[in-house]
Structures are given as structure tokens and as C-alpha cells.
Amino acid sequence: MSLNARIGRIESLLERAEPPAVELAQALLDLYGEGLTRIMAAADDDLAARLADDDVVAHLLLLHDLHPIDVRTRVEDELRGTGAEVVSVDGDLVRVRLDDDGGRCSADAARRAVRDAAPEVERIEIVQPLPKVGTGRWTT
Known part of the structure; x- marks a missing residue:
């Protein structure tokens, strides 16, 4: 089982x-x-x-709240190489940013990775990717 x-x-x-x-x-x-x-x-x-x-x-x-590796480290290790990154960990909330290249890691895959690495996390937010320099997305 x-x-x-x-x-x-x-x-x-x-x-x-x-x-x-x-x-x-x-x-x-x-x-x-x-x-x-x-x-x-x-x-x-x-x-x-x-x-x-x-x-x-x-x-x-x-x-029993005894895990020797903190939530941020466990989640970062799980997300390494996926194109997603931990933005912040605040209590039971983890914020994750996906890369802006359209795709190595979907929002659902990022949520699964966070749950796998840190099942005690109750809330997962996917935040908008940062615009890339030179993309012309921001103009003044």
C-alpha cells in the first residue's frame, strides 16, 4: 500500500x-x-x-514539525531545472514564478512539484514572470 x-x-x-x-x-x-x-x-x-x-x-x-530541511530549500531543489523558481515562502504560502519562455514548466506542474516537496504547504500562488530585457514589452 x-x-x-x-x-x-x-x-x-x-x-x-x-x-x-x-x-x-x-x-x-x-x-x-x-x-x-x-x-x-x-x-x-x-x-x-x-x-x-x-x-x-x-x-x-x-x-511532527521536525523535518531538517526547510520548505524553501526542499521546493527549490524540486523545481531546479524546470524553469520555475521560488519567489517567497511565507508561512503556509509558497509563491512560484514560471519562466517567460512559454514552457518548460506549467503552472500545474509547478504546483505538483511544490506539493511533492512540501506537503505541509497549504497555498501555492503562481506569479507573473518578469519581462525579459530587450523584449520591447516596457516602453517609456
Whole structure:
């Protein structure tokens, strides 16, 4: 079963669960979060990066706000070479600018890349490309 399928199954079960079961799940989540906090505190940079490279571990680190690589870096790495660039990261909002050559990266592809790199991001804005120098688009 894929990671997304597992997450969906857990969310579905929690929606139907009785309050004591939800409380149990939260207590387990808190306990595992404390364990992961201690692991990440003891990990050197190399180990932390290797842990973050594993999709399942990375998801758990994100869930507990422990991912060692910041949102901007993860998104920039994902967009590298696509013709899209991160303009800003502000809380749960990432702004991305596409290049103006008409096309190595569509807005939909940029949104998917941001979601893949940083699933905790809730809002993605695509901003207008900057005009190229010498295009005659701006005249005075």
C-alpha cells in the first residue's frame, strides 16, 4: 500500500472513530513525536539528511514539525531545472514564478512539484514572470 493510501486510510478511520479511540491515537502520536524529537536531536547532519530522504520517515518528520530541511530549500531543489523558481515562502504560502519562455514548466506542474516537496504547504500562488530585457514589452 502506498504512503498516500495509508494516510488516507488512517484519516478515514479517525473520522469514524469514537472519542476514546481518537484520544488513544493522539496519545500514540504524541509519544512517537517525542521519540522522533529525541532521535533528530541526536542525529548528525548526514543522518538527518538520510532520514529526510526516506518518504515515510520524511512524512513522519513533517507531521511532527521536525523535518531538517526547510520548505524553501526542499521546493527549490524540486523545481531546479524546470524553469520555475521560488519567489517567497511565507508561512503556509509558497509563491512560484514560471519562466517567460512559454514552457518548460506549467503552472500545474509547478504546483505538483511544490506539493511533492512540501506537503505541509497549504497555498501555492503562481506569479507573473518578469519581462525579459530587450523584449520591447516596457516602453517609456
